[in-house]
Amino acid sequence: MDYLLALVTDPAAWAALLTLVVMEIVLGIDNLIFISILSNKLPQAQRARTQRLGILLALVLRLGLLGTVAWIAQLTQPAITLSGHAFSWRDLILLGGGLFLVWKATREMHHHVAHSSESESAGVASGVVQLTAWAAIGQILVLDIVFSVDSIITAVGMTEHMPIMFVAVIAAVMAMLFAARPLSGFIDRNPTIVVLALSFLLVIGMTLIAEGFGSHVPKAYIYAAMAFSAFVEAMNMLARRSKSKRQSGVRK
Numbered sequence: 001m002d003y004l005l006a007l008v009t010d011p012a013a014w015a016a017l018l019t020l021v022v023m024e025i026v027l028g029i030d031n032l033i034f035i036s037i038l039s040n041k042l043p044q045a046q047r048a049r050t051q052r053l054g055i056l057l058a059l060v061l062r063l064g065l066l067g068t069v070a071w072i073a074q075l076t077q078p079a080i081t082l083s084g085h086a087f088s089w090r091d092l093i094l095l096g097g098g099l100f101l102v103w104k105a106t107r108e109m110h111h112h113v114a115h116s117s118e119s120e121s122a123g124v125a126s127g128v129v130q131l132t133a134w135a136a137i138g139q140i141l142v143l144d145i146v147f148s149v150d151s152i153i154t155a156v157g158m159t160e161h162m163p164i165m166f167v168a169v170i171a172a173v174m175a176m177l178f179a180a181r182p183l184s185g186f187i188d189r190n191p192t193i194v195v196l197a198l199s200f201l202l203v204i205g206m207t208l209i210a211e212g213f214g215s216h217v218p219k220a221y222i223y224a225a226m227a228f229s230a231f232v233e234a235m236n237m238l239a240r241r242s243k244s245k246r247q248s249g250v251r252k
Contacts (some may be wrong), residue, residue, distance in 0.1 A: 016164055020165070021167075023168075024151060028147070028176045030147060030201070031143060033183070033200055034104075035050075036183045036184040036187050037108065037187065037198065037201070038136045046133050050186075054067075054136075054144070054178070055173060056177075058176070061144050062169045063169060063170075065152045079092070086214070093212075094149075094212035095209055096146070097142070097145075098146075098211075099205070101204060101208065102209070104139070104205075105201040109202070151169070196229060203222060
């Protein structure tokens with residue numbers, strides 16, 4: 001109890017908590033985009049439930065991994081050596097997750113473009129390929145594991161206080177829970193955003209692969225590029241909306 005009271009009255013602990021919450025939320029954006037894209041492939045009635053379940057699984061995984069923080073720290077130690085390069089278990093997890101994300105994003109992008117072309121040529125509205133809820137949850141769980149390991153290692157590197165880690169992880173996952181439905185709805189209402197979101201996942205996958213091979217890629221560069229791309233797409237959406245209103249006014 002004295003330990004917790006000391007943390008509550010320590011300004012440095014509050015600063016560490018705020019920094020870690022922001023960092024965890026930023027790291028959670030990748031996971032949230034993936035969950036939103038997958039859940040949008042489900043029937044409307046199953047989307048919200050799948051999103052909540054996927055995010056709650058992320059919370060359970062991260063809290064569970066925090067309970068084994070000493071074991072997580074050992075994941076950064078060399079495990080195997082291939083062609084003179086030492087790989088830790090963290091590297092192998094990031095490599096596997098990155099390859100999965102690149103494969104998934106490329107496959108979804110190919111399908112989205114091909115399906116859009118077929119829909120336009122047939123003169124019908126664009127649809128989505130149906131996915132079972134358990135298949136979506138399984139894929140979400142795979143990425144949850146990858147992002148959770150990376151998130152926990154980041155948390156361990158920023159503070160040594162376990163209560164701060166727990167509070168930061170819970171706050172970040174709750175923020176994801178509240179943001180999931182609006183983000184999913186926005187992506188669903190704006191089909192062009194799907195390609196942009198899949199491009200983000202492709203970049204994130206390549207970044208994970210690079211990290212797995214020991215090449216550190218500053219996250220600030222990645223998120224700055226993503227923010228700029230999102231800004232450009234927002235300007236394009238406003239321009240299309242303005243053009244559509246002008247055309248509607250001319251027809252009237």
